[in-house]
Amino acid sequence: MVDYHAANNQSTVGGAQTYMEQENDWDRDLLLDPAWEKQQRKTFTAWCNSHLRKAGTQIENIEQDFRDGLKLMLLLEVISGERLPKPERGKMRVHKINNVNKALDFIASKGVKLVSIGAEEIVDGNAKMTLGMIWTIILRFAIQDISVEETSAKEGLLLWCQRKTAPYKNVNVQNFHISWKDGLAFNALIHRHRPDLIDYDSLRKDDPVTNLNNAFEVAEKHLDIPKMLDAEDIVNTARPDEKAIMTYVSSFYHAFSGAQKAETAANRICKVLAVNQENEQMMEDYEKLASDLLEWIRRTIPWLENRTQEKTVNDMQVKQEDFRDYRCVHKPPKVQEKCQLEISFNTLQTKLRLSNRPAFMPSEGRMVSDINKAWHNLEGAEKGYEEWILSEIRRLERLEHLAVKFHQKCAIHESWTDGKEAMLTQKDYETCTLSEVKALLRKHEAFESDLAAHQDRVEQIAAIAQELNELDYYDAASVNARCQKICDQWDVLGALTHKRKESLERTEKQLESIDELYLEYAKRAAPFNNWMEGAMEDLQDMFIVHNIEEIQGLITAHEQFKSTLPEANKEREAIQSIQSEVQKIAQSNGIKLSSGNPYTSITPESINSKWEQAMAMVPLRDNALQEELNKQNSNDTLRATFATQANTVGAYIQAKMEEVGRISIEMNGTLEDQLTNLKEYQKSIISYTPEINKLEGYHQHIQEALIFDNQYTSYTMEHLRVGWEQLLTTIARTINEVENQILTRDAKGISQEQLYEYRASFNHFDKDHSGALQAEEFKACLISLGYDVEKDKQVGAQGLDGGRAGVIGV
Secondary structure (H helix, E strand, C coil): CCCHHHHHHHHHHHHHHHHHHHHHHHHHHHHHCHHHHHHHHHHHHHHHHHHHHHHCCCCCCHHHHCCCCHHHHHHHHHHHCCCCCCCCCCCCHHHHHHHHHHHHHHHHHCCCCCCCCCHHHHHCCCHHHHHHHHHHHHHHHHHCCCEECCEEHHHHHHHHHHHHHCCCCCCCCCCCCHHHCCCHHHHHHHHHHCCCCCCHHHCCCCCHHHHHHHHHHHHHHHCCCCCCCCHHHHHHCCCCCHHHHHHHHHHHHHHHHHHHHHHHHHHHHHHHHHHHHHHHHHHHHHHHHHHHHHHHHHHHHHHHCCCCCCCCHHHHHHHHHHHHHHHHHHHHHHHHHHHHHHHHHHHHHHHHHHCCCCCCCCCCCCCHHHHHHHHHHHHHHHHHHHHHHHHHHHHHHHHHHHHHHHHHHHHHHHHHHCCHHHHHHCCHHHHCCHHHHHHHHHHHHHHHHHHHHHHHHHHHHHHHHHHHHHCCCCCHHHHHHHHHHHHHHHHHHHHHHHHHHHHHHHHHHHHHHHHHHHHHHHHHHHHHHHHHHHHHHHHHCCCCCCCHHHHHHHHHHHHHHHHHHHHHHHHHHHHHHHHHHHHHHHHHCCCCCCCCCCCCCCCHHHHHHHHHHHHHHHHHHHHHHHHHHHHHHHHHHHHHHHHHHHHHHHHHHHHHHHHHHHHHHHCCCCHHHHHHHHHHHHHHHHCCHHHHHHHHHHHHHHHHCCCCCCCCCCCCHHHHHHHHHHHHHHHHHHHHHHHHHHHHHHHHCCCHHHHHHHHHHHHHHCCCCCCECCHHHHHHHHHHCCCCCCCCCCCCCCCCEHHHCCCCCC
């Protein structure tokens, strides 16, 4: 038999959710298929009337007849067997609402939660709410208490139908809609309990209407179950209404349950004695099993509550494997023992209750509730332990991932920073040129960009280290040390980067100043150096002068050059001061000037060297010019001496030449007298030879002094020599002519007068006074002497030579 109190408690505990779900199903069914509302109206009306007729009344319209609440309260009294509060007999709306509320309160007192069903809806005749309320009443009072093999309500009713119809062919009850559509299931239920009422084998599956009407008529006639369904409605509906079927089938269950209870009571009497013996053994078994199970729980819980942390995922996975072994190997038998213990306890209690014996009371602390409590604590510890293991594994996996990521990022960062401090602390810019420093500055700017890009990695490293600390990483000390080292190094790199940039910018500025000085130096040094080189060339120039005026011009120019030396020296000192300023800037700022001035190859040393050389050349030039002046003065004296003598000699030769010319023309007296006079004249001229020799001596001095001009005279030694030679030659020739004339006279018998005439004619035609006549001049001379040139062609002129006395051949 079913324990009413247990069933009632079960329905009360689980009823609220069940009723709410059913009401929700109710709303959905009516919305989906309006045909179901028709089936439910008919079925619920018939079900209500099956109970109301016990009170001598019935209803015709389900939503109208319950509006005043009177028949609703009467229905509840009939099906519950309890008295409800006295209803109000007034006709006003408030009286109706109060009556319906009393009915709803009674329903709620049975553990039923009526969701969205209010008295106002029932009083207003809301068909949907009225049908929902009746369905709730049917569930609670007709279906909920059904219990079959530890299942209840709908599931119990379905299981009861399945058990009863299992032997019948073409019947497979799986639900309360389609499984009943062919009517065979209804007939099978009746035949199972009253085989005398139905010939089941005569029924055909393809004739559902006949099957349904047969079952409905037999139930109404022989089992006092009113007809609640319409065969045509069921057949013509794709899916019959589940609630209508359940309501009708529950009537079969209640109709046949009386016979089943009687059979159960008979079997119980037969088993009383055997049960009593079994009960004692079950009590002993329970006590031992409970003690063992509690002891195992007592030992296991501390193990599950152990939260000792491990360092690695592998260590935690070992714990996880132990826990899995516990769950798969150790716990399942204990679960089985617990289930067996509860089954044994419930079975024992049931047996004792059925035997009308006092309930079994286990020893203190071994009650099922105690075991359940201990088991609950075990499962709580187990759940906590499992969550802790998973959390720890996730934490350690996260830690290992973070640690690997941390060390990878640290390695990358340390590899990048390797050598950076040395690079930033080097003072390579001290020996660089301006262009090289500018290149270093651009390179440094690129490094700063690279440094800024790595800032994110350093922040990530710090963030990972912080997370590792927050997650309680076992090796957090080394992580913190490495992170701190990286952060400290990063700060150092930042400071060094800033310092190097300042140094580079300062050096750039200084080198720009030096570069400007270099440029200024080059601009001033180049012309100054050219001036010095020109001056040195001038000072070293091998001058050649021929007179005092030229040397005095050189001396004047040299004096002018010397007057510019103080200003030039100031320029030199200014140029040197520029270089000194460069050295001062370099030394004060630690700049090593490895290379010279990029704009010029002229060094201060070369300028000083050339200046010193030039200054040394100045006195040498002074001496050379003075010596040359002295030389020119001496030469001028030689010129004057030579000129005086040359002018005297020249005038003498000229005068004598003219005299010789006149003598040769104007000679008087006999040829012998003329010859004597000429020889005396020749002696006087030859006596002038010492003056010529004296002049030769002067000329020798002039040649030795390399004097090639003489402004004091127009005579040259060569000219005077030629004049002197001509003078001597002319006198000798004149003497020779006279001697030839004498010889001719004596040989030819020519008189003195004829010779004179010949000479006068010859001199007349000797226009150039060369002492010889050309052919035409000779012809004219002969004609003037009276010769017929054409007649005497045999005359051959052998040339007349005035210097040889004018020999003529006829």
